[in-house]
Amino acid sequence: MDGVRIIQVKENILADNDKEAEKLREHLRRQHTFLLNLMSSPGSGKTTLILRTIEQLRNEFEIGVMEADIDSTVDAEKITAVGIPAVQLCTGGLCHLDSAMTAEGLKSMDAENLDLIIIENVGNLVCPAEFDTGAVKSAMILSLPEGDDKPLKYPLMFSKCAALLLNKIDYMGIADFDSEAVKKRVYSLNPSINIFEVCAKTGEGVEAWTNWLRNEIKNWIQP
Amino acid sequence: MHELSIMQNVLDIVLEYGHHNNAVRVYRINLAIGELSGIVPDWVQRYFDMISAGTMAENAIINIEKIPAKIKCLSCGSETVIQSVFTEFSCCKCKSMEVQIISGSEFNIESIEVS
Numbered sequence: 001m002d003g004v005r006i007i008q009v010k011e012n013i014l015a016d017n018d019k020e021a022e023k024l025r026e027h028l029r030r031q032h033t034f035l036l037n038l039m040s041s042p043g044s045g046k047t048t049l050i051l052r053t054i055e056q057l058r059n060e061f062e063i064g065v066m067e068a069d070i071d072s073t074v075d076a077e078k079i080t081a082v083g084i085p086a087v088q089l090c091t092g093g094l095c096h097l098d099s100a101m102t103a104e105g106l107k108s109m110d111a112e113n114l115d116l117i118i119i120e121n122v123g124n125l126v127c128p129a130e131f132d133t134g135a136v137k138s139a140m141i142l143s144l145p146e147g148d149d150k151p152l153k154y155p156l157m158f159s160k161c162a163a164l165l166l167n168k169i170d171y172m173g174i175a176d177f178d179s180e181a182v183k184k185r186v187y188s189l190n191p192s193i194n195i196f197e198v199c200a201k202t203g204e205g206v207e208a209w210t211n212w213l214r215n216e217i218k219n220w221i222q223p
Numbered sequence: 224m225h226e227l228s229i230m231q232n233v234l235d236i237v238l239e240y241g242h243h244n245n246a247v248r249v250y251r252i253n254l255a256i257g258e259l260s261g262i263v264p265d266w267v268q269r270y271f272d273m274i275s276a277g278t279m280a281e282n283a284i285i286n287i288e289k290i291p292a293k294i295k296c297l298s299c300g301s302e303t304v305i306q307s308v309f310t311e312f313s314c315c316k317c318k319s320m321e322v323q324i325i326s327g328s329e330f331n332i333e334s335i336e337v338s
Contacts, residue, residue: 003338004250004336004337004338005244005246005336005337005338006334006335006336007240007241007244007246007334007335007336007337008333008334009236009237009240009332009333009334009335010331010332010333010334011236011331011332012329012330012331013229013232013233013236013330013331013332014229014260014328014329014330018328127225130225130261156261191320192320
């Protein structure tokens with residue numbers, strides 16, 4: 001072809017979100033605020049777990065919650081009903097949060113005066129794992145009725161989280177769920193992950209989770 | 224996932240560079256995509272064809288160079304190429320799991336060929 005020229009571009013499409021996320025984390029470090037990104041399928045128990053976490057940690061830390069859903073304020077209302085500040089982000093169809101949306105959400109909160117902010121990400125086992133929200137750590141829930149093959153089918157989220165909560169352990173014996181198989185699959189994806197077996201509804205096993213979280217928060221805000 | 228919105232970004236940048244350089248047609252777009260980016264190459268061309276129709280980049284061929292996923296050991300400094308995205312990330316020399324991902328997450332537009 002005559003007259004064909006090569007134009008150098010050298011632009012990284014994905015760089016923006018990662019850069020913004022790092023900036024947000026630095027900002028949170030200076031501000032002594034621990035941001036936790038909580039992910040799972042819809043209905044696994046994120047909101048219930050957050051309420052239990054609040055119950056156990058509210059006397060030690062100032063807590064706020066950022067709720068993200070396609071629509072409705074149902075979850076944020078449950079949080080404010082227990083006297084904890086919450087903002088509700090309605091994504092209008094977007095399936096995950098990224099760091100720009102998180103930063104925007106934080107502006108609506110008194111984030112400076114909060115020690116712990118929990119993001120309840122959009123219920124989805126696929127997309128939220130791909131986007132750094134700027135959180136210090138990510139955690140996820142897999143509930144027993146969902147099945148023990150999820151780490152095989154959705155490996156990315158399991159590989160990115162610092163903690164995994166196996167929720168609804170009251171279904172043991174009712175749901176077909178091989179806990180040992182799940183743990184084996186998850187450890188092979190992510191050897192340093194911390195796994196907690198809980199029933200957020202009754203509170204069983206939640207203390208081990210809040211002990212871990214307390215430690216993470218303390219390490220972040222008072223190094 | 225999200226290949227469609229990413230390809231929209233690519234098209235916007237390609238058209239910007241094309242217009243800025245007084246191009247009439249874009250024939251080829253050279254991308255470098257990291258193994259860890261989660262992008263499925265087959266859909267890259269397909270989505271691009273859909274959204275570039277009617278623009279100067281219509282029918283442009285997308286050439287993809289894959290960037291291997293590499294980790295650097297924070298213990299001994301060795302670099303290891305990761306063969307599969309979901310295998311354990313550990314140093315090939317000292318087996319430490321204290322590693323840092325140094326490449327593989329990219330989605331770069333390297334260059335475009337125009338007239």
